[in-house]
Amino acid sequence: MKALLCHHHGPAEDLALAELPDPAPGPGEVVVAVSAAALNFFDTLIIRGRYQTRPAFPFSPCAECAGTIAAIGEGVTGWRIGERVAAWLGYGAAREKVVVPAQALVRVPDQLDDAQAAGLFVTYGTAMHGLIQRARLKAGETLAILGASGGAGLAAVEIGALLGGHVIACASSGEKLALAREHGAHEMIDYAAEDLRASLKRLTEGRGIDVLYDPVGGELAEAALRSMAWEGRYLVVGFAGGEIPKIPLNLLLLKGCDLRGVFWGEFVRREPAAHRRNMERLLDWAAGGHIRAHVHARIPVERWIEAYALIGERKAKGKVVLTF
Template identity: 65%
Template structure:
């Protein structure tokens, strides 16, 4: 069985492809034959030992996968060999076969391809949890999405539109904004050429934004917060820009707004039934064509380092997939 391995923390170029023994499932587990594994920004950190989780070496990057059930554990009765599934495993998906706990499996309809399904869990799961569960986004409200052309950003644009919001896509170039428009954004703002605070206030007629979705961090965070509407909700999703900002809390006071943390991984562990309901909703929407689950590119397993470099350079427009 081939696997891409991180044997020592370092850059993507330090990853190697090796043959490993076939995995054996234990009680409550199955082996999934992986047909597509999705990479995320956190994979660029986890292989360097810079993420909040540090897996025991060696390990494979890749937290999301889609494939077919290949082997059943000794007590597994609710699943059958050959069933198409998707799963989130944290790390370890970058290999031909992976052991997965049955509670982490989601059945896939025929209308949803493995490549699209593999990249659905983290970005769309995070965005649905953020917009639905944390911000309580309502139809008619204004949603501003920072980093709108990345995997997380595009998912927030699509879900915001599907939930009835007016979506302002914010990104650093015209080509990124064109992609966001193609995925349902109502308005765009190029913060590489325009001041973010002034631009958001102009697009909202001075009222401000009801909900801000921020997976970028850095200097953009305070600028966006200054454009927030009264009793708005600011979603802290991540720090793809590299810097964790410090906010002047007087802004929160003056705007009567909420700053809400979005820790999808902890939500998934603490509220598994809620998470599974969210995933069932996302899979149905994707199968019906209501969500694009847009794939930026598909790479063979041997080119995982190249795929991770694309994510690290923030060049990905949607999900980056590797295929064993």
């Protein structure tokens, strides 16, 4: 089988395609024939050794995938060969066949193709956990989202709107904001053309933001924090802007607001039942057409460098998916 491998830390150009033997499932496991493996921003970090997870070499990137069940291990019940499934692995999905614990599988609704299903876990799972468990977003509250046109941002736009939030999409161009509006955003801020803090103050009539969803970090963070409402919740999701900001803690005191970390992978490990409930709710929304799971690009695995560039240069509007 074909696999994209990282043999040492470095840029995407250092990855290599290789032929490996087909895997066999152990007890409680299945083999999934992968048709689509989704990239996330942390995939640009894990191959450089700059992510909290550091797999042993050689490893495959991509944390999530979709395809069909190709083999079933001893003791696995409730699944059959040929069923369409998706799974979150943490890493290792960028290969034609992967071994997955049966308990990690979810069925793919007919309304979603494999590229859409492959991108549901990390971005939508993170948005679900962030907005439900961490922010406890209430209907009618104001939710501002930085980087609202990327995979993480669009997921938060959709989930926030479905939960009844008043969604303010913040992005760096009119084209990106138009995409966020298509996915349910109510208000728009182009922070490349207008001052973020002043715009958030204007759109909230001076009251401030109840929940801020930030997968970007960098220079936008302090302006966003200064825009929080009393008892607002600032969700720290990631640092796609490249820089981890240094937050003036006096702002938390003056605003009476919270900084809350959103570490979805650890949430899955520590609270599997809550994660399962989130995913069941998410898949119900997907089956009902309430979630669009926008795919920016479907790129054959042989062109992985192109796919990584879209993520690393922040050009992706939605998910970037490697196909097999």
